[in-house]
Amino acid sequence: MMDILEVNDLTKKFGDFVAVDHISFTLQEGEIFGFLGPNGAGKSTAIKMLTTILNPTSGEARVCGYDIVRERDAVRRNIGIVFQDPSSDRFLTGRENLRYHAVMYHMPRREIEKRIDEVLELLDLKGRENIPIKDCSAGIQRRFEVARGFMTRPRLLFLDEPTVGLDMQARVRLWSYINKLREEEAITILLTTHYIEEADYLCDRVGIIDHGKIVALDTPQNLKDVAGRETVRVEVANGRGTRFADALREMEWMRDIEHDGKEIRLGVEDGESRIPQILTVASRMGVPVTSVEVVRPSLEDAFLHFTGKTIREEEGNLQDLRKARRRRRR
C-alpha cells in the first residue's frame, strides 16, 4: 500500500483567523477517509488546499507524490472533485457536462463516450443524461456531479459534503453509490461531512476536526471504543431492581453497574452474548424483566468525547440560516 496523500502541518490563515491549524495525516490507496466536523471547522478549507484551489499559508501536502503548490497541474490530473455547492452548467445536459469535463481533463476522444456510459450505468443515471441539469431533481443533480468527479478515473476523489441538501432517501442512495464506486473502481476517497451517520457508514477512517485541528483520527469503531463501552440496559418491575443488581454484580464479567431500582445499566463487553445469562439470573430470582436493550456508543458519543460538544451544538443556527439562504438563491 502506498500513501496516496501525505499532509504535513498544513495551515491556512485568513488574516488572524486560523481556519486550518497544522493538520497532518496520510491516506492509503483504496480507503475512504472522512473529515467529520461541524460547519466552519475547516474541512472545506482543507479540501480547497488539497485540490489546489487555495494556497496554504504554511505546511505542505503531496497528492500521488506531487506537491500541491509546485506541481499543481500534475495534482489536478490525478484528482476528481465534487464541490460542496453545485458546479455543473445548468443549461447543459448531464451528458454534455460529463463530456466537456472529460475534454478539459484531456481524456482521449474515443474513450469518452464509452466511459460516459460506464459512469451513467454505475450511478443509475441512464435515461436522464439528455435532460438539462436544471430540470433534474436535487438528488440526480448531485449524482451527476459525483459521476463527473470520477469520470476521468482519478486516483483520489474528493467529496466535499456530498449529501448536504439532500433528503434522507436520496442521501442513503448516494451512500450506496459511493460504496459501489469504491468496490468497482478501486478509488480512494476523501470526504468531508457534518453528518455523523455518513462518516460512520462510509468511512474506513474518520478524522474528527474541530476549530481547524484534527482532534482524533481512527476507524469509527476505535473512536467509539475510546468514547465508552457497551451498556446493557435492563428494565425490571418496580422495587425489585436492587436485589437483582446485587446478584448481577457477582458475575465475573461485570465491569460496572448502576441502578435506580427500576432501570439497571450494566457496563459489559460483548453485551448481546450476556443477555441469556442476565435473563437466567432474573428467572431464578423471580424478577420480572420488562425490557432488555444493548446500547452501543455511537460516533456521536465519540464526537462528544473528543470535542466536548455534540455536533449539533456546534452548528450555529446562523450558519444553517446562511446556507439555506445561499441555496435558495441558486
Place this chain on the structure above:
Amino acid sequence: MARVKNSGTSRLIDPLPIYIMWLREMKRMFRVKARLVSNLLMPILFLAFLGIPLSLVSANGSEMFGLPPGVDFLDFLAPGIVGMTILFSSLMGGASVVWDKEFGFLKEVMVAPVSRFSILLGRQAGAMTISIGQALIILLLAALMGVNFQNSPIVLLSIVFMVLTGATFMGLGLILATKLGEMEGFMSILTLFQMPLFFMSVALFPLELMPGWFRYIICLNPFTYGVDGLRGTLIGVSNFPLLLDFVVIFAWAAVLAGLGTHFFSTMEAD
C-alpha cells in the same frame, strides 16, 4: 490498472479545451432563447424608431444633422447601431465569467488541468462569435431597411473593427467582473458603464453636432473609434482617418484585453 499521467504543466494554448469552452458558449446561447431575442431587440428598435423618422427629417437637409451632403441619417446611424450591438454583447460576454462564478461552474473549470489562458481564450472566442454574429444579423436587417452600404471591398474591413471593438469591451467586462464581480448588483454597475460609453460617442450623432466640451469626452471614449472605423468601412463616411481609428482601437483592445487576461489569470478560483 496502471495509469501513467505526465507531470508537465499545462500548455498555454490547449486546442481541445479551447474548442469545448467555445462550444459551450454556443450551446448556451441557443438554449437561452430569451437572451438571443432581447440582444437583437434593442438595436432593431433603435434603427427602426430612431433611424427611420430622423432619416425622413434629414431628407430635407442633411447638413442640419452635421452630415455630409447626400448622406441619409439612417445610413449614418446603421454602423453606430452595429457598434452598439457589439459594445453591449461583448461587455456582457466579458463579464459573463461572473455568472459562472455565481453558479459554481467557474470552479469546475479552474481546477481542470488547463491553463487559464486557454480557458479564457475559449470563452472569449465564444463571446466574440456571438457578438459578431449578432452584429452581422443587424447589418443584414439594416440592409433590408434600405441602408446604402459602400459598394466596395473596403466593407469587408469592417470585420476588423468589429473584432477590435469586441476585444476592447470584452476586456473591460472582464476587468470589471474580476474586480467588482462579487458586488451586489453587479449588473447595474455594468449598465453604469455601458450607457455612457454608448451615448458619449459618435454612435448616434456626428461629432459636428456636439457642443464643444462634449467633443473632448467623445474623443476620449474608445468606443468612438470603433464606431468611426465601422462607419468609414461600411458607408465611407468618418470623422477620423481609418488608420487613426484602427491604431486607437487596437491600442485600447491590447491594453484592456491584456489587463483583463492578467486579472483573470491571477484571480482566486474560489
